[in-house]
Structure formats: C-alpha cells, structure tokens
Amino acid sequence: MTDRVRGYPAFPKGPRRARTWWGKAWVQAVEDTSLDQGQMRLGRRFAVAGVVGTITVSPGRLAAAVYDTEDTYRTSVSLTPLSDAEWGRFLAQVAAKAGHIAALIDGDVPHDLVAAADDAGVQLLPGIGDLDPECTCPGWELPCRHAAALCTQASWLLDADPWVLLLLRGREQAEVLAELQLSDTEEPRSVGVPATEVFAAPVVPLPAPPPLAALGPLPEFDPVEGVDVEALRWLVADAAARARELLLTGELPVLDEWHDRVRMACTVADPGLTARLAAVGPGLPRAMRAWGYGGSAALTVLDTPWSPSKAETARARRAWEGEELPVATVWRNRWTVEAEGLQLRFGQDGRWYPYREEQGVWWPAGPPDRDPAAALSDLMT
Structure with missing residues (x-):
C-alpha cells in the first residue's frame, strides 16, 4: 500500500x-x-x-x-x-x-x-x-x-x-x-534493465548506414487551371488544425460563415490569408482579438447586444455595488465606465467580457470572467 x-x-x-x-x-x-x-x-x-x-x-x-x-x-x-x-x-x-x-x-x-x-x-x-x-x-x-x-x-x-x-x-x-x-496479465510485466547496468555496459558501435538509393527525377507538373494554389495551402493548414482539435476534444463546433472566417484567420495566422479575409468584410482585426480571448462566444458578444433577464441584471448590480466599483452606464448587456474608458459585456454563457475604448472604438481587452468585479479589476490594474 x-x-x-x-x-x-x-x-x-x-x-x-x-x-x-x-x-x-x-x-x-x-x-x-x-x-x-x-x-x-x-x-x-x-x-x-x-x-x-x-x-x-x-x-x-x-x-x-x-x-x-x-x-x-x-x-x-x-x-x-x-x-x-x-x-x-x-x-x-x-x-x-x-x-x-x-x-x-x-x-x-x-x-x-x-x-x-x-x-x-x-x-x-x-x-x-x-x-x-x-x-x-x-x-x-x-x-x-x-x-x-x-x-x-x-x-x-x-x-x-x-x-x-x-x-x-x-x-x-x-x-x-x-x-x-497488471491489468492484462496475472504476472507483473518486466520492469526493464536497471539503469546502473545500462550505463556500465560498453558502448556498442552503430552499424554503417546503408547506401543511399537514387531518388530519380522529381515529378514536374503545373497547377490545374483555375486552382488557387495559395488558397489550397491555407485550406490544408486549416484542415490539419481542425483534425488536431477533433483528436483533442472529440468534437468540432458548428459555426456560421463569419465565425468560421475569423476562426480560420486566427488558426492559420498567415498575413496573406488575413488580408484576403479582411477584404471580404470589415471588422476582422477586432473580431480576431475577440476570438483570441474567448473563441466563438466572445465573437458573439462583440457582434450582438442582447437583454439579460431581470434576475441576471439584479445579480450583476449586487456584485457591482458590493465591490464599490465605479459608476457604470447600463445599456442592455453592456456596462460602461465612461470616466475610465472601460466596458464589460455580459455574454449569454454567463461570463463578463472586458473591453477598452481605443480611439472611439470598443476593443476586446482580456479573457472573460464569471465575476464582473474580477473582470473589471483586471482592466484597472
């Protein structure tokens, strides 16, 4: 034992x-x-x-x-x-x-x-x-x-x-x-050779490497007409990343076109791809920053205001007042401390997403927290 x-x-x-x-x-x-x-x-x-x-x-x-x-x-x-x-x-x-x-x-x-x-x-x-x-x-x-x-x-x-x-x-x-x-046998498996014996044994020289085989001429081909080779390379890199995610988590989220575009820009992290995706629609830099802090849920908070229930709003007010936080202006799910240029956005996942005003635009400023006081204090430190 x-x-x-x-x-x-x-x-x-x-x-x-x-x-x-x-x-x-x-x-x-x-x-x-x-x-x-x-x-x-x-x-x-x-x-x-x-x-x-x-x-x-x-x-x-x-x-x-x-x-x-x-x-x-x-x-x-x-x-x-x-x-x-x-x-x-x-x-x-x-x-x-x-x-x-x-x-x-x-x-x-x-x-x-x-x-x-x-x-x-x-x-x-x-x-x-x-x-x-x-x-x-x-x-x-x-x-x-x-x-x-x-x-x-x-x-x-x-x-x-x-x-x-x-x-x-x-x-x-x-x-x-x-x-x-011991799960597969009644007898303990071999525990190997003691390290002292391994290090005491004389060094055995490695055999000579086999001769290199002739590779022959490499195949030559031109891309099929109409195929965007650069885009194909990005798709292969993204497919590899998604395969790895599937192996690690056992599932892949179902995303709409905009969320998937932002996910791909963050996953592949290629300037050429980012530039091409940014040309399709505005707002990609802010969206990529949001995705980096909280994935698809953070992107939804960036794009979509909503109205929490009265009970959720009351809980937030109690937490806010209990911590003696600065006075905030509340509009739907957004709590703005105008004097500090800070904002918290309440997500439908129950977490608070911090934002900071930069040149008149609200930018995601950190990872979310279930405690609004903690999320705001991180911004103010």
Whole structure:
C-alpha cells in the first residue's frame, strides 16, 4: 500500500486563476454549489493574498489552515472517493486507449477519458453538491470564505498535477500505474534493465548506414487551371488544425460563415490569408482579438447586444455595488465606465467580457470572467 497522503506547499501571494479545463470545472462545481457568491469573491481574494497554508490531500479530503486577521481556522473540503467497482471501470477506460495514461503522466486530462468514464457510470470531476466544505470559523455560509479560498487554490493544484484529483477519489499515482501494468496479465510485466547496468555496459558501435538509393527525377507538373494554389495551402493548414482539435476534444463546433472566417484567420495566422479575409468584410482585426480571448462566444458578444433577464441584471448590480466599483452606464448587456474608458459585456454563457475604448472604438481587452468585479479589476490594474 502506498502513502495516500500528500502535502503541498502554500502558494505565494499573487494573482492567479485556473488555466486548464478540469481546473475550471472544479471552480465551476464550487460556484454552482455556493449559496453566497459574495463569499466566493472573498475566497478568491484570500487565495491570491497567500493566507492559505500547506494543503494536505488524502482520499476524500483536502485540508489546510487559513489565516484570517488574528485567527487561524482549520478548513477542509470533502469529496466522496470512488468505490472499488468504480475504480475498476475507470481503469478499464484508461487502459482502453494508450494515449490516456500517457496524457495523465504528461499532466493532461483528456476530454474523451472523462466522457468515457461518465458513460461507464464513473464521475471523475465533481458536480453540483459533490464538494462538502467544513471550517472551524463561526460563519454559517456554504462555503465560507476560508473554504472558498481553499477550493480556489485546489484548482491551481489540479492545473499543475491532475493526479491530485485521482488521489481525492481514492488512489495514489503509483497505485494507479501499478494496477494498469497488471491489468492484462496475472504476472507483473518486466520492469526493464536497471539503469546502473545500462550505463556500465560498453558502448556498442552503430552499424554503417546503408547506401543511399537514387531518388530519380522529381515529378514536374503545373497547377490545374483555375486552382488557387495559395488558397489550397491555407485550406490544408486549416484542415490539419481542425483534425488536431477533433483528436483533442472529440468534437468540432458548428459555426456560421463569419465565425468560421475569423476562426480560420486566427488558426492559420498567415498575413496573406488575413488580408484576403479582411477584404471580404470589415471588422476582422477586432473580431480576431475577440476570438483570441474567448473563441466563438466572445465573437458573439462583440457582434450582438442582447437583454439579460431581470434576475441576471439584479445579480450583476449586487456584485457591482458590493465591490464599490465605479459608476457604470447600463445599456442592455453592456456596462460602461465612461470616466475610465472601460466596458464589460455580459455574454449569454454567463461570463463578463472586458473591453477598452481605443480611439472611439470598443476593443476586446482580456479573457472573460464569471465575476464582473474580477473582470473589471483586471482592466484597472
């Protein structure tokens, strides 16, 4: 049995946020479970302020001390470990595709692995209500700001090491690798030759290379009349990029002509293609910048104003007023701080997209955030 407890040093003070899709999924699970978004905002501030101590991770639990003014609180978050039967089904999904274990070792969690595990009845990532926070502070919130800070830093741990998630679900990395090695045979597979023997062995000279074969004349041909060779080269490069995306994510978004034109300009990144696409219609530079920050959703926010519901507008106003942000003029989904030349646009995906005025034109100015206060503070720093 391997040691199923791991300690991770405290994160230093400084701005940081979840980068990977699984780290963001963890944050989303916390936010969806939270009964008070104000505590979540305080928790994010605590996380970047460096007041969370060493984080201890073990099956079903992560814990840390959180320092708040003159008090120190013991904070933990629980996540139900997988049963032995669930672990068996999950390991079968990992073993079914050679790239899965290689991706985990490289610090990646493939979308298709999580989807395959879900199909087998194994929920690897937490969902709504799966994370159970506890804290010794007198607060009654769920989670309190101390637990929210711990959950925020846990997403940073998951960014750096997805094995943290598997340890929370009950198995340490060495156990998982050992079980995968024994999954196809009753006897352990060969562990190879000790490195000391390899380096002690004399160097064996390589055989002489075989003689080069005559290549013969290269084929000569002219492009078929009417075929734009340069455009064909761009299409091939774009097809290769889309094939890679399909392999990584298992799906390709369905886009209209304008969104696909912007996507292609950003993907191929060829000045000749950009110039040709820009000639078809105006606004391509701004659209490319929006796409770079948030893909198709960000491009929709750039192009299309819409009217959020009264409940969404009320939540935004509470967040805005709670953070004592500058006075903003509100028109539909756009909140403009005219004195600062800044603007936030609320997307139909529930995120806030920052904009900055440049020579009388609103330009996308950064990645979106679910917290309008955080999105605006990034612009003002």
